[in-house]
Structures are given as C-alpha cells and as structure tokens.
Amino acid sequence: MATFRRLWRFLREASGEGEYARYCAHLRVHYPDRPLPSEKQFYLERLKHKYARVSRCC
Amino acid sequence: MSIPEDGDLKVAATAERSSAGRWPRPLRAAVWVAISVAGAGAVAAIALRRHEPINAMWLIVAAACVYLIGYRFYSRFIALKVLELDPRRATPAERLDDGRDFVPTNKWIVFGHHFAAIAGPGPLVGPTLAAQLGYLPGTLWILVGAVLGGCVQDFVVLFASIRRNGKSLGQMAKEEVGPVAGFTALFAITSILIIMLAVIALVVTNALRGSPWGTFTLAMTIPIAMLMGIYLRFLRPGKVLEVSVLGFILVMAAVIGGQYAAQSPLLARWFTYDARALALMIIAYGFAASVLPVWLLLAPRDYLSTFVKLGVIFLLALGILAVRPTLQMPAISRFIDGSGPVFAGTVFPFCFITIACGAVSGFHSLISSGTTPKLITRETQARMVGYGSMLLESFVAIMAMVAACVLQPGMYFAINSPAGIVGADPVGATAVISSWGYPVTAADMEQLARLVGEQSMFARTGGAPSLAVGMAHIFSRTLGGGHFTAVWYHFAIMFEALFILTILDAGSRVGRFMLQELLGHVWKPLGRTAWYPSVLLTGVLIVAGWGYFLYQGVLDPLGGINSLWPLFGIANQLLASVALCVSTTIIIKMGKQRYVWVTMAPMLWLVITTQTAGFQKIFSPHPRIGFLAEAERLAGLLAAGQIPADRIAATQRLIFNNRLDAVVTALFAGMVLVILLDSVRHWYLLLSRRRAPVLCEAEFVPSAIAGD
Numbered sequence: 001m002a003t004f005r006r007l008w009r010f011l012r013e014a015s016g017e018g019e020y021a022r023y024c025a026h027l028r029v030h031y032p033d034r035p036l037p038s039e040k041q042f043y044l045e046r047l048k049h050k051y052a053r054v055s056r057c058c
Numbered sequence: 059m060s061i062p063e064d065g066d067l068k069v070a071a072t073a074e075r076s077s078a079g080r081w082p083r084p085l086r087a088a089v090w091v092a093i094s095v096a097g098a099g100a101v102a103a104i105a106l107r108r109h110e111p112i113n114a115m116w117l118i119v120a121a122a123c124v125y126l127i128g129y130r131f132y133s134r135f136i137a138l139k140v141l142e143l144d145p146r147r148a149t150p151a152e153r154l155d156d157g158r159d160f161v162p163t164n165k166w167i168v169f170g171h172h173f174a175a176i177a178g179p180g181p182l183v184g185p186t187l188a189a190q191l192g193y194l195p196g197t198l199w200i201l202v203g204a205v206l207g208g209c210v211q212d213f214v215v216l217f218a219s220i221r222r223n224g225k226s227l228g229q230m231a232k233e234e235v236g237p238v239a240g241f242t243a244l245f246a247i248t249s250i251l252i253i254m255l256a257v258i259a260l261v262v263t264n265a266l267r268g269s270p271w272g273t274f275t276l277a278m279t280i281p282i283a284m285l286m287g288i289y290l291r292f293l294r295p296g297k298v299l300e301v302s303v304l305g306f307i308l309v310m311a312a313v314i315g316g317q318y319a320a321q322s323p324l325l326a327r328w329f330t331y332d333a334r335a336l337a338l339m340i341i342a343y344g345f346a347a348s349v350l351p352v353w354l355l356l357a358p359r360d361y362l363s364t365f366v367k368l369g370v371i372f373l374l375a376l377g378i379l380a381v382r383p384t385l386q387m388p389a390i391s392r393f394i395d396g397s398g399p400v401f402a403g404t405v406f407p408f409c410f411i412t413i414a415c416g417a418v419s420g421f422h423s424l425i426s427s428g429t430t431p432k433l434i435t436r437e438t439q440a441r442m443v444g445y446g447s448m449l450l451e452s453f454v455a456i457m458a459m460v461a462a463c464v465l466q467p468g469m470y471f472a473i474n475s476p477a478g479i480v481g482a483d484p485v486g487a488t489a490v491i492s493s494w495g496y497p498v499t500a501a502d503m504e505q506l507a508r509l510v511g512e513q514s515m516f517a518r519t520g521g522a523p524s525l526a527v528g529m530a531h532i533f534s535r536t537l538g539g540g541h542f543t544a545v546w547y548h549f550a551i552m553f554e555a556l557f558i559l560t561i562l563d564a565g566s567r568v569g570r571f572m573l574q575e576l577l578g579h580v581w582k583p584l585g586r587t588a589w590y591p592s593v594l595l596t597g598v599l600i601v602a603g604w605g606y607f608l609y610q611g612v613l614d615p616l617g618g619i620n621s622l623w624p625l626f627g628i629a630n631q632l633l634a635s636v637a638l639c640v641s642t643t644i645i646i647k648m649g650k651q652r653y654v655w656v657t658m659a660p661m662l663w664l665v666i667t668t669q670t671a672g673f674q675k676i677f678s679p680h681p682r683i684g685f686l687a688e689a690e691r692l693a694g695l696l697a698a699g700q701i702p703a704d705r706i707a708a709t710q711r712l713i714f715n716n717r718l719d720a721v722v723t724a725l726f727a728g729m730v731l732v733i734l735l736d737s738v739r740h741w742y743l744l745l746s747r748r749r750a751p752v753l754c755e756a757e758f759v760p761s762a763i764a765g766d
Contacts, residue, residue, distance in 0.1 A: 017296055049159070056561045058179065058414075058421045
C-alpha cells in the first residue's frame with residue numbers, strides 16, 4: 001500500500017502537479033514584491049511554452 | 059573559480075565507489091563476467107540456431123545483458139574519460155533556477171520525462187517492417203546500433219546542451235561548427251519533421267482504413283480529450299493525473315464500445331472509410347488541432363497518450379515475460395536478397411534505414427537539447443537520462459520485434475504485403491505468399507480477421523496492424539484468453555493511434571514555429587509568432603507539406619509505407635549524423651582527440667549507410683528500389699499505351715511523385731554533405747592547430763547542492 005502511494009506521488013510529481021506550488025515558492029523567495037499568478041494563468045502559460053518547441057518524438 | 063583536476067575527479071569517483079552498501083570487488087567482477095557470458099550465449103543462440111523456432115526469451119536475455127554491459131562499461135567510460143562529467147559543477151538548472159523552466163529535478167522524474175518525450179511510434183514500426191528480413195538482422199542492429207550509436211548520441215548531445223545552458227542542437231551547430239552548419243541544420247530539421255509527420259499519419263491511415271471499430275474508437279478520443287481539457291482549464295487546473303485516469307476510463311469504454319459500432323449496420327457505415335477519405339480527414343484534423351488552443355485538445359491528449367504509452371510498454375514487457383512466446387519468423391528470411399514486399403532493398407543499407415529510431419534516432423538529439431538539459435540537477439545524471447533512456451527505447455524496439463515475429467510468417471506477409479505486389483484477391487495473394495515458402499491460406503486470414511474484429515486483414519500495411527496482432531496474441535494469453543483478442547487488438551491500435559495523433563498536432567505546431575523562424579529571415583513580419591496571417595500561412599504550409607506526402611502514400615499501389623518509410627529512415631539517420639558531427643566537433647574542442655572515435659565511428663557508419671541508401675533510392679536501376687527507375691518504368695508503359703485510360707492521370711501522378719521523392723532524398727543527402735564537409739574543414743583546422751579551440755560553454759560555478 002505504501003509503495004502504491006509512493007508511486008502515485010511520483011506520478012503526480014512527474015506529471016507536473018507540483019509546478020505551480022514550486023513556482024510560487026520560488027517567487028516568494030526571490031521576488032517577494034511580484035504578485036503571484038493564479039493557478040489557471042500559470043497552467044495556461046506553461047502549456048503554451050511547452051508546445052512551442054519539439055516535445056514529442058518520432 | 060577552481061577548475062577540477064583530473065586527480066580530484068578520480069578521488070570523487072573512488073569515494074563514490076567505496077561508499078557503504080557496495081559489494082566487494084571480486085563478487086562484482088564475477089557478476090559482470092556472468093552477465094557477459096549469458097549475453098554472449100544468448101546472442102550466439104539467436105545467431106546460430108536456424109532450424110527450430112526459438113523462444114522470445116533468448117532475445118530478451120540477450121538484450122538485457124547487452125544493455126547492462128553497455129551501460130556499466132561503455133557509458134561509464136564516456137562519462138569519466140571522454141566527457142569528464144563533473145559532479146561538482148553547477149548545472150544550468152541550479153545556476154539559472156527560475157522555478158519553471160530551469161528547475162533542479164529528481165533524476166527519476168527527469169528520466170521519465172525524457173523517455174516519455176523520445177518514445178514514439180518509430181521503435182514500434184521500424185522493427186515490425188524489418189522483420190521481413192527475419193529477426194536476426196534487425197535485432198543485431200537494434201542492440202549494436204543503440205549501445206554504440208544512439209545512446210552515445212543522446213548522451214553526448216545532452217551533456218553538450220547542459221554545458222551550454224540548454225541550447226538547442228541548431229544553436230550549438232551554429233556556435234561550435236559555423237553559421238552554414240547552423241542554418242542547414244534548421245532547414246534539415248524542418249524538412250525532416252514534415253516527412254516524419256507524413257509517415258506516422260500514413261501508419262494511422264493504413265491501420266484504420268475499412269475498420270469501423272478502430273475509426274470509432276479514435277474518433278471518440280477527440281471529444282474525450284476536449285472534455286479533459288475543459289475539466290483541466292475550468293474545474294481543476296493542474297490536476298493532470300486525476301483527469302488522465304478519467305480520460306483513460308472513457309477511452310477504454312470507447313475501445314470496448316467500438317465493437318458495437320462495428321456490428322451495428324447504421325454506425326458501421328458512418329465509421330467505415332477508405333484510405334483516401336481517412337487521409338483527408340486526418341489532414342483536416344491536423345490543421346484544426348494545431349490552431350486550436352493548446353489546453354483544449356493537444357495538452358489533455360498528450361497527458362493521456364503518455365500515460366497509456368508508458369503503461370502499455372510496461373504491460374507488453376510483463377506479457378512477454380509471462381507468456382514467453384515462440385518466434386515463428388525465421389532468423390533470416392529469403393528477402394535479404396532485396397526482393398521483399400514490405401520494403402525493397404538488401405540488408406545493407408536498408409535494414410539500418412528501416413530500424414531507424416529503434417537503434418539511432420536523430421530526432422532524439424532535439425529532445426536531448428530541449429527541456430531535459432534544463433532539469434538536470436547534476437551533470438553525472440546525464441549518463442542515466444541520456445544513455446539510459448535510449449537503452450530503454452531500444453528495448454521497446456526489441457519487444458516490437460518479438461511481437462512482430464510471433465506471427466506465422468505467412469500471416470505476417472499477408473498483412474504487410476501491399477496489393478500492388480501480391481494482388482487484391484485473397485486466394486491469389488495467399489497463393490503468391492505460399493509460393494515464397496511462407497504458407498498461409500485465405501481461410502487462415504479470414505479466421506484472423508474474425509478473431510480481431512475486422513473485415514479483412516489483407517494489405518494492412520504500415521506496421522501498426524501486424525504489431526497489434528502480435529500484441530493482442532501476447533496480451534490475450536496473459537489476460538482474458540481468446541474472447542478478448544479483438545478488444546486487445548483494438549486497444550493496441552488505439553494506443554498507437556492516440557500518441558500518433560498527438561505527435562501530428564504537436565509536430566504541426568512546432569513546424570509552424572520553425573517555418574516562421576525560417577521565413578522571418580526572408581521577410582521579417584512572417585517571423586512574428588503572434589501575427590495571425592503568419593500563423594495561418596505557416597500552419598497551412600506545414601500541414602499541406604505532410605498532407606501531400608500522406609496523400610501520395612495513400613494513392614501508391616505499393617501501400618505508401620514502401621517508399622515513405624525509407625525516406626523517413628534516411629532523413630532521421632541523416633539528422634543523427636548532424637548531431638554526431640556537432641558532438642565530434644565539441645569533443646575535439648574539449649581536447650579529447652584521442653577519444654573522438656566514440657562519436658566519429660557511429661557518425662561515419664551512419665553517413666555511409668544513409669548516403670548509400672539515398673544513392674540507391676535515387677539511382678538504382680531496379681524499379682522496386684530506385685525512384686527514378688520506377689518513374690522511367692511507368693513512363694515507358696504510358697508511352698507504349700499499356701495503361702488503361704482511366705488510370706492515365708493516376709499514373710502521371712505516380713511518375714511525378716516518384717521523381718519528387720528522388721529530389722527530396724537528394725536534398726537530404728546534400729544537406730548532410732554540406733554539414734559534414736563544413737565540420738571536416740573545421741576539424742582539420744582544429745587538429746592542425748590552425749584555429750584555436752574555443753568552446754562556447756557556460757562558465758564553471760561550483761555546485762551548492764549536496765548529495766547525489
């Protein structure tokens with residue numbers, strides 16, 4: 001059961017679910033004056049960026 | 059700023075070795091000797107046993123041993139001696155950490171991302187087509203080519219990009235070799251992208267033609283993905299995993315529901331299309347999908363198809379281990395003489411061209427110099443991520459070879475031979491195939507069609523259907539038995555078609571950006587990515603580009619994959635030569651001339667095979683092989699009045715397309731020669747010390763991240 005939970009956590013991390021929290025933490029440390037983006041805004045930004053370059057192979 | 063000395067690195071390596079938990083040296087040596095012996099034995103068994111069918115486990119064991127040895131010894135040698143990966147040097151992820159793009163990430167997650175990005179249909183289709191030669195030639199190249207070529211390319215390019223703050227291959231080519239190489243590389247990448255998209259679209263088209271079940275399932279994935287997209291955007295942004303589980307359940311429902319669509323006469327009519335109609339639909343879809351917002355269709359489908367892809371690869375490995383099937387295909391078939399129906403040409407050079415991505419793939423160098431280098435926490439992890447993930451990809455290719463070879467050879471050829479060679483009539487086709495020495499009857503094929511829920515399994519070229527039959531055979535023996543073979547077959551088709559559609563969408567989008575960049579050099583406004591007219595124009599051009607080759611392939615009486623796959627293979631291997639050229643230049647500039655053979659040897663081999671293949675495809679006098687020879691043959695028939703009136707226009711189109719393919723092949727060959735010559739000139743100047751080696755690496759900054 002514990003391994004299943006670890007696997008689930010790994011998959012969540014790998015699919016990028018922690019990205020927003022990590023970015024906000026980074027902003028708070030380095031740019032405390034900047035406003036934090038909303039989760040929706042951040043998600044859309046990331047998607048646009050991800051597919052602007054070669055991301056999937058033959 | 060302190061540059062690490064050779065001695066320091068050795069101390070670090072020894073400290074690593076003597077840390078607690080490692081076995082004593084003699085025991086470790088004994089384990090490696092045992093693995094080497096097992097590997098050598100398995101390879102010998104594969105190569106030498108000719109008269110009885112062998113078990114797939116011999117291939118699996120041989121592959122596992124070869125990969126273990128390659129990873130433990132060769133990649134380590136490259137890491138320590140050639141590249142001198144420095145664990146104390148801060149990577150761009152650490153130095154430029156911006157919380158989004160440059161983020162030091164857990165090495166397993168980086169591995170997962172990188173592997174998911176490089177895993178495509180190539181290692182599934184290539185080996186399936188190469189099985190025409192028997193399992194031996196393809197398997198040997200998958201193993202040797204990966205360990206000595208593909209893995210090296212991925213590893214070295216990844217390392218080079220890490221040292222250059224994540225620069226792309228094109229940028230590295232421009233900076234390390236020269237602007238000519240840089241521009242040619244960009245042009246080559248864009249054109250190779252178009253051929254790749256056309257080929258994978260053809261694979262899907264050939265798999266779905268005349269298949270109401272398959273078409274229904276794939277059509278359903280579009281609204282399912284859109285549903286997921288809306289859910290992710292409006293309801294639960296960022297909750298990728300849970301929405302993917304939801305999407306997977308819906309897609310499985312579509313796979314199972316497809317059989318009712320196929321059985322109902324009304325629905326079956328709505329979902330049964332011939333190849334031409336399907337091609338047009340896929341082209342329209344490709345254009346529409348690439349201009350729709352990313353969050354609506356592409357992103358959710360990408361998440362879903364990535365999970366399904368990885369899951370199926372894992373399941374297939376388990377299935378092969380559980381079932382341990384016997385390979386029915388012989389080690390070497392009669393078609394090593396070059397007369398094969400699936401693709402024409404002898405083992406050298408065409409086996410190497412056909413396997414392509416399963417051993418060496420130029421496209422991976424774009425991924426290795428994409429987002430992955432920006433996530434690497436420590437340089438030493440590049441070994442596992444770069445070398446290791448290509449090994450895993452090579453293993454996928456081995457599994458595809460196994461799945462293709464569990465079929466009776468007669469059945470394999472009946473599925474993969476185009477009507478243009480064996481004829482469209484079932485009885486006639488099976489007679490021809492049986493006359494080749496691979497017995498099969500029309501009744502066998504009818505039974506197969508019934509078993510997998512299709513109308514007919516004849517001339518289902520492109521590699522996907524026969525792979526799906528092999529996978530269904532393995533899966534149904536693991537779980538569910540014969541009743542579920544049809545569901546497993548369509549599941550396998552869906553799994554491949556799903557991520558192919560994603561690549562078509564993502565690839566068209568990226569192609570648009572690349573074309574905008576290229577055209578921006580000619581007329582500035584076209585380079586503005588947000589300018590709508592430019593978006594529309596480049597979008598249409600890219601989709602028209604791959605759409606044209608797709609449509610041409612669909613009209614080809616030889617099935618399309620016959621001529622397009624070698625074109626793709628040549629293009630892909632040429633891009634790999636470019637990547638290895640750049641890597642060689644970097645290794646020379648690093649002062650490691652005595653190790654330059656590590657990248658130069660695979661590069662020379664690739665240049666030799668692809669230029670030979672290119673030459674033969676253009677100039678060979680055999681119409682089956684040479685594009686120009688085929689055009690001449692058809693022109694001759696046309697001039698002699700031997701073409702019926704209703705086929706004249708089609709024949710003229712075929713002549714034009716063959717000539718076009720010859721020109722495209724010549725273009726690829728020419729581009730690589732340009733880069734090669736520019737590089738050789740550069741190497742000469744460097745090695746004769748007429749030019750000082752100036753590396754464009756980022757400055758050394760000691761890493762502050764502790765541990766591994």
